[in-house]
Amino acid sequence: MSNNATLSLLREIVQHPSFQQYYRIIKESSSENSGLERPITIELKQAVGSLLSFLMAGLDHSVPLIYVCENDEEMRVVESDLFEFGVEKVLSFPSLQRRPYDQGAIVDASAMVQRTEVLQKITEQDASIILCSAEGLFDFVQDPEAFQSAKLELERSQEYEFEDIQKHLALHGYQHVRFVDEPGEMAIRGGILDIYPYSGEYPIRIEFFGNEIESIREFDADSQRSVAFLDRVSIVPDISNVQQESLKSFLHFLPEKVHFVIKDESLITSRLTTLYDDALDRFNSKEHEVTPEHLFLKAESFKENLLQKAITLSYTGFNNVTDYDQILSFGARPQPDFNGIVKQVIENIERQSLNGFTTHICCDNQGQVERFEELLPATSPSHTYALLSQSLSKGFILDSLKKAVYTDHQIFNRYHRPKIKKRRYSGGISFKEIYDLNLGDYVVHVDYGIGKFSGFKKIEVKGVLQEVVVVQYQEDSTLYVNLSSLHKLQKYSAKEGMAPRVTKLGSGEWARKKAQTRKKVKDIARELIELYAKRKLQKAYAYSADNAWQVEMEARFEFEETQDQDTAIKAVKEDMMNEQPMDRLVCGDVGFGKTEVAIRSAFKAVMDNKQVAVLVPTTLLADQHLKTFSKRMNDFPVKVEALSRFKSTKEQKDILKGVSAGDVDILIGTHRILSKDISFKDLGLIIIDEEQRFGVSAKEKLKALKATVDVLTLTATPIPRTLQFSLMGARDLSIITTPPPNRRPVQTEIHSFDEALIRDALVQEISRGGQAFFIHNRVSNIEEMAQMIHSLVPEIRVRYAHGQMKASELEKIIQDFYRHRFDVLISTNIVENGIDISNANTIIINDADRFGLAELHQLRGRVGRSNRKAFCYLITRPIDQLTPEARKRLIALEEFSDLGSGFNIAMRDLDIRGAGDILGGEQSGFINDIGFELYTKILDEAVQEVKENEFSHLFEGGEKKIATPETQIEMDESALLPQQYVTDNVERLNLYRKLAKANTVEEIEDWKSEVEDRFGPFPIEATRLWESKKLQYYASSLYFVKITIRVGKMWCMCPKVKSELGRSYYDAPLFTNILNHIKKVFGDKHTIIQKDDAIRFMFEDVDNLSDAIALLKKIQESP
Incomplete structure (x- = not known):
């Protein structure tokens, strides 16, 4: 929805008489001369749905408005609504998600940053709307006076003592680091001071000239690049690092005049009472120095604080208040329940229209708008309804204004994920850390193998001082890698926790490994392309375009499609409408929407009267798919059946009869459905879930079927993008890399071991009819753990499972859990993959710090599979006993809900598993041997070679490219980043590597901008390094293998005539074109020399790198 459309709807609704009266009261009470002697109390009646958000969005916000929500989840929903209405200054004051006196818990850093930002905005009188909850208010914060005095105000062009600033920051919780990437850090590089404040969106870079601040800039923590210039900045203290005795309630921060909206006062006070009682119990059970009243908010104090202030108090119900100053009724009704039936929506719109109503349907995205345009009849008068690309939490009907505002997610019973302003802070491990090298890291040199990065060394080469990278190999052998060859050096990556074998230089071992890998990979590439070639020659049924039922069925999908998912669906449909048989692989993690792709393709096949077979590896998955497919197709004439050993003999016979007669449209089952006694009347599509888990026999039968019918294969292990591009034309791939944006996030909390916490988490889940996983990865005492859990909560049913059990026993336990025959499954990490139990929405992972990130990611994926809120509790040793790596892994996992950098790190390990799945398990060994990159x-090279040399007829039109050489640059002067300029050795290497990987002029220029932004103006050596890279780029594009600049002359060496590159170069028109360009541009001012089987061009009057770059650029750009 455009801003104009949003404002138009807002303007119409705020014309309601009760809105106008409310605004008048608020305005009068906000003025300096209001003369109020007591708070004004207003009861708002029948303000249902998102009407309260309209109410708050329409205020002038001259006085801060505090909305006390039921919980943090409602807070995010209201923030989303206000954000959609264009209200910019909305602040959230979230809870810390930790239990009272839990000193071992890892504090949610992003929540702490948001809380600090609210305190800062209040002190600066820059707060319009503040959203909070009982949990958020419960924890006390730093005393307002102490907070104010600890703030550091800095202004451009003013002078400050650099040392004093450092001391102040250190005193108030800021730590010295190499480079800042999370709040509470500072880094110093010469006259540049980087600070990541505890509030605000970005870290701050302050550049000094002497003691004067020359510039203040915000910068991005991931790229370390500046994003905006500031005149002044306010640096706030760490509010989590203060004396407990000096804490105060958040309410002490508020000005005298504020407006409160309290949706349900009794609920808020009840929640505060429960929280305080818990704090009191925990205080009494252990020895704590500070009593709860000095740390936490009592319900009574909450009420007293409200009544003591000269405030305007607005709410929807307050205990013990019968005499309201005003009672305002909005007469709103909630949105009707349509149960996803489009016909009911159409009838409702037409009925409302006859009564003079206009219906606005707010859609979460433009895709839903387009879908509704297809679903709603074109015959309806356009003025009776409007489709808006506007995300809103809840619909409502205002009879007095004849307005109905509906939401698409309520129409189709979807979960609505709030669209809140993204915080840039990611915490934990940055994605940059995956690729950045540190001392002692394993590295792979393309030519020499796996070694360890050991730092830098300066050596003299032909009289010129050069910096080289030192790599250590077996038996203390050392390799020096010059800066121009850094593109050959990569960080070793394989499966998480895998330590490689270091290569022995000169042994031939590395060459053999590479050759062996190349041969095997080439065989795989050939096999894949052969299958692809055979399929191209076959004919298959071409399906018709989508019909109206297809559109309606798809509109009922409970999640918003991601771009990847939408692309996959379109690709599958195009394949099905093609005359060649489909063989497409859809890759994506559990919960990313592969099943929906399968459902839509199956429905499309049935719409053309074709049958579908869905092949799954386990009976449990067969049951799950039966449930999912049946639910999605319930209102359409589609018959879905499943064959499994849980069906009686008679039931199986009836199903087989229905399949052969064509009465069963979709048959789901294990490899049993490949048996000879099963005869389909007209099979059109086979869907295979996790093909790699089937045996050889089943795979051979599938290979025979693939030539005649469409085949769609699903795998839960994501395949990396790099492999997707490598296999293009060898296998049709669709990759889904992200979950639906409106999937309900899993609330993740980190705690030290606490029996009370475990008991409460399990009781909370079981009391709402759900189930829970408890992950304990030690078989030796898993039975004792199960007994301990049962003793904590005797009323719940507990079973345990692990991988050392018999397969039949294990399957029975999982099946019983799926059928809710018990409540809590105590298990090792065997549940990591392939189990989808939508009723289980709490997972407790014991010793979480001992798991890898990818394992934690997949374990947490077992919950959050329904519309219920899901919880993941990571139980660890106390924070002070964790290694920095373990702590970062856990914090990164907390950020997964928003798919931050931590998610990408977990995906890295899954990518490597995925390579093994798609290309065969043996490939995992090769990846471990030589590294993933x-x-x-x-x-990539093998696929290209097989395509060009063996299957060129299939890939016509692809021009064979001549690979550009890796040009060497030789000159009389040093080109490097001086140590006094970039003092950190690790960062210097990573900057060198980044420059080595730059492939375009834009990337090279961008590198210079980044380095100068972070470290200040270039010294002459750094300028030479940057210019030599630009020269290398132009030289390589002209196929010069070496450039030498000495005493005002430049020699450009072409490839040797008899080399592989030389043969392609001289035979192609390329060399002739370059020769003609040189003659045209320079006439006789050049010399051509043929020596040592190679041609050289010599140019005079080249005094520096800039002259050389200008010369080669002129040759390249000449027509």
């Missing part, structure tokens, strides 16, 4: 490079 080199493996994908070899695969």
Whole structure:
């Protein structure tokens, strides 16, 4: 929805008489001369749905408005509504998600940053709307006076003592680091001071000239690049690092005049009472120095604080208040329940229209708008309804204004994920850390193998001082890698926790490994392309375009499609409408929407009277798919059945009869459905879930079927993008890399072991009819753990499972859990993959710090599979006993809900598993041997070679490219980043590597901008390094293999005539074109020399790198 449309709807609704009266009261009470002697109490009646958000959005916000929500989830929903209405200054004061006196818990850093930002905005009188909850108010904060005095105000062009600033920051919780990437850090590089404040969106970079501040800039923590210039900045203290005795309630921060909206006062006070009682119990059970009244908010104090202030108090119901100053009724009704039936929506719109109503349907995205345009009849008068690309939490009807505002997610019973302003802070591990090298890291040199990065060394080469990278190999052998060859050096990556074998230089071992890998990979590439070629020659049924039922069925999908998912669906449909048989692989993690792709393709096949077979590896998955497919197709004439050993003999016979007669449209089952006694009347599509889990026999039968019918294969292990591009034309791939944006996030909390917490978490889940996982990864005492859990909560049913049990026993336990025959499954990490139990929405992971990030990610994926809110509790040792790596892993996992950098790190390990799944398990060994990056490079080369040399007829039109050389640059002067300029060795290496990987002029220029932004103006050596890279770029594009600049002359060496590159170069028109360009541009001012089987061009009057770059650029750009 455009801003104009949003404002138009808002303007119409705020014309309601009760709105106008409310605004008048608020305005009068906000003025300096209001003369109020007591708070004004207003009761708002029948303000249902998102009407309260309209109410708050329409205020002038001259006085802060505090909306006390039921919980943090409602807070995010209201923030989303206000954000959609264009209200910019909305602040959230979230809870810390930790139990009272839990000193071992890891504090949610992003919540702490948001809380600090609210305190700062209040002190600066820059707060319009503040959203909070009982949990958020419960924890006390730093005393307002102490907070104010600890703030550091800095202004451009003013002078400050640099040392005093450092001391002040250190005193108030800021730590010295190499480079800042999370709040509470500072870094110093010469006259540049980087600070990541505890409030605000970005870290701050302050550049000094002497003691004067020359510039203040916001910068991005991931890229370390500046994003905006500021005149002044306010640096706030760490509010979590203060004396407990000096804490105060958040209410002490508020000005005298504020407006409160309290949706349900009794609920808020009841929640505060429960929280305080818990704090009191925990205080009494252990020895704590500070009593609860000095740390936490009592319900009574909450009420007293409200009544003591000269405030305007607005709410929807307050205990013990019968004499309201005003009672305002809005007469709103909630949105009707349509149960996803489009016909009911149409009838409702037409009925409302006859009564003079206009209906606004707010859609979460433009895709839903387009879908509604297809679903709603074109015959309806356009003025009776409006489709708006506007995300709103809840619909409502205002009879007095004849307005109905509906939401698409309520129409189709979808979960609505709030669209809140993204916080840039990610915490934990940054994605940059995956690729950045640190001292002691394993590295892979393309030519020499796996070694360890050991730092830098300066050596003299032909009289010129150069910096080289030192790599240590077996038996203390050392390799020096010059800066121009850094593109050959990569960080070793394989499966998480895998330590490689270091190569022995000169042994031939590395060459053999590479050759072996190349041969195997080439065989795989050939096999894949052969299958692809055979399929191209076959004919299959071409399906018709989508019909109206297809559109309606798809509109009922409970989640919003991601771009990846939408692309996959379109690709599958295009394949099905093609005359060649489909063989497409859809890759994506559990919960990313693969099943929906399968459901839509199956429905499309049935709409053309074709049958579908869905092949799954386990009976549990067969049951799950039966449930999912049946639910999605319930209102359409589609018959879905499943074959499994849980069906009686008679039931199985009836199903088989229905399949052969064509009465069963979709048959789901294990490899049993490949048996000879099963005869489909007209099979059109086979859907295979996790093909790699089937045996050889089943795979052979499938290979025979693939030539005649459409095949769609699903795998839960994501395949990396690099492999997707490598295999293009060898296998049709669709990759889904993100979950639906409106999937309900899993609330993740980190705690030290606490029996009371475990008991409460399990009781909360079981009391709402749900189930829970408890992950305990030690078989030796898993039975004792199950007994302990049962003793904590005797009323719940507990079973345990682990991988050392018999397969039949294990399957029975999982099946019983799926059928809710018990409540809590105590298990090792065997549940990591392939189990979808939508009723289980709490998972407790014991010793979470001992798991890898990818394992934690997949374990947490077992919950959050329904519209219920899900919880993940990571139980760890106390924070002070955790390694920095474990702590970062856990914090990164907390950020997964928003798919931050931590998610990408987990995906890294899954990518490597995925390579093994798609290309065969044996490939995982090769990846471990040579590293993931080199493996994908070899695969890419192998596929290209097989395509060009053996299947060129299939890939016509693809021009064979001549690979550009890796040009060497030789000159008389040093080109490097001086140590006094970039003092950190690790960062210097990573900057060198980034420059080595730059492939375009834009990337090279961008590198210079980044380095100068972070470290200040270039010294002459750094300028030479940057210019030499630009020269290398132009030289390589002209196929010069070496450039030498000495005493005012430049020699450009072409490839040797008999080399592989030389043969392609001299035979192609390329060399002739370059020769003609040189003659045209320079006439006789050049010399051509043929020596050592190679041609050289010599140019005079080249005094520096800038002259050389200008010369080669002129050659390249000449027509």
